[in-house]
Amino acid sequence: MAFIALGINHKTASVDVRERVAFTPEQLVEALQQLCRITPSREAAILSTCNRSELYLEQDHPSTDEVLAWLAGYHNLSLEELRACAYVHQDDDAVRHMMRVASGLDSMVLGEPQILGQMKSAYAVAREAGTVGPLLGRLFQATFSTAKTVRTDTAIGENPVSVAFAAVSLARQIFSDLHRSQALLIGAGETITLVARHLHEQGVKRIVVANRTLERASILAEEFGAHAVLLADMPQELVNSDIVISSTASQLPILGKGAVERALKQRRHKPIFMVDIAVPRDIEPEVGELDDVYLYTVDDLHEVVAENLKSRQGAAQAAEELVGAGVEDFMQRLRELAAVDVLRAYRQQAERLRDEEVLKAQRMLQNGTSAEEVLALLARGLTNKLLHAPSVQLKKLSADGRFDALAVAQELFALDEGSDKRSQ
Known part of the structure; x- marks a missing residue:
């Protein structure tokens, strides 16, 4: 049994390569089933975002060459090109990597919260595809639990580390209930798009997008259920806006003191929160x-x-320690599970020997042998049969000079050198 985490991310591959290795949602189920059919992977899940594409696998023995060849072939990449930017983690390191990713410790923006939801989606799709079994399933559950602990017990994701998120967070501090607020967004570029997404997630009552061209504003507005207007319509919208966030490429100011004064009068001096992100x-x-x-x-x-960001970096150390504890706990539980099959087989063997001796004792009783003699023979026979196989193996190990195994056997059977002396 081996866990493997294999992939590329923003640290190892260019945007061009990441785009070519990315999986679309429509591809995932078929890709997962093909991955398990063609490679030695018994269980598999795929996480594919704008910053990373990773395969999480469970195999009998680590075998990554066939997986890399499959990934390169699936995306029509040369194997050499993929090898140059791919990384592979196995067993403990694979578990640690998954937990770090889910906790936001491996993200471009330290502590970003979206990655945990994306990993949960990857798990759900793998379950739908039928490629997640008990082992990888346990690893995902342990990963989610560790990531939740990191979020709960550290400040890794509490403070905003993007300008767009910071703007919305400040607005939330001023207006405790954004569900009753209107936001006017000036511009329709990347930053305003991020602002619109954050505001939409916070449940802002109404969002208005004002832009130089109505077409671009309409595209953005449609994505978030907002209303699109031209820059010329800003004065009317300003009157009803509690939040104003602007980010355009204009070389001159587009919102002056006079327009804001007039809006405040009509608002009866109800406060306006403004953020000017433009330069x-x-x-x-x-x-x-x-x-x-x-x-x-x-x-x-x-x-x-x-x-x-400084605060998040301080929290990252505590988060790493929680991840380390999560890895140790999961691997310990996994090792305990490995003993279950052995214990089950040993118990079944012991119960079979017991049943054989009980059946023999019952026949002796039926033939008139005294109960005292039957009990003694039953105890002796069961003891001999239970000790036979271990005795043979211990003698063989001793003959082979396997004294380390003898020490393990002494520990396994809870023996110590003084036990014989105390019993005399």
Whole structure:
């Protein structure tokens, strides 16, 4: 039995290679079944995200060459190209790797929470494909449990470490209930897309996307159930907006002090939280002088991000220790499971010998042998049969000079040198 974690990630492969090795959701079930059919893998799961593609396998004996060849062939890559950026972890190291990944310790953004959900999805798909059995299943459950402990007992994922997440987190601090808030997002680029995703996840009541072109705003708005408007429509939307986050490529400010003053009057000075992520700035600095406006710039957010990243790095050490404990606990349980089959076989053998001796004793009683004699013969016969195989093996081990095995046998049978003397 061997566990294997094999794959590529953002540390070992370029975006171009990661894109070519990625699996689409539609491919996963068929790929998993093919993987188990073509390679020596008895159990398998695939985790495929924008930053990594990893195979988690259980095999009789470690055999990675065939798996690498299958992966290269499946994605039409040369085996040499894949080998150059692939990594392989086995047994304890494979368990540790899976637990680190699920806990966000191996992510591009330290402690990011999405990876645990992605790993749970990988497990669910593998179950659907019928490629997860008892061993890999136990490993996934132990991985999820360890990741949950890391999230609960450390601050690894508490503080935002992206500008977009930091902006939304600040908004959440100011407005305790975002379900009743409207957000106006100015721009439709990558940063605003991330902001929209975070706001949507936080359950913001209404999101409005304002952009220079309505088409681009509409595409983003459709993804998150938002409303798209042109930049020219901002004054009307500003009146109803509690949160304003802007990130455009404009070289000049697009939101001035006068427009915000007018909006505040119509809002009866209900506070507005504003974040200007753009460089150059989208919101005139003078807006920050207004009462009832909380204005943050990208520099303010970078300070928050830097401080939070430092906090996460401090928590990472504690998280690594929890992962180490998780690995040790899982491997110990696995070793205990390995003894179950041996114990079961030994018990079955002992019960068979017992039944044979009991049957022999019953026949003797039926033939008129006294109970005292039958009991003595039963005890002697059962003792001899139980000790026969171990005695033969111990003599053979001794003859072969296997004194280490003799020491193990003494421990196994709970013997010690003084036992004979005490019994005399």
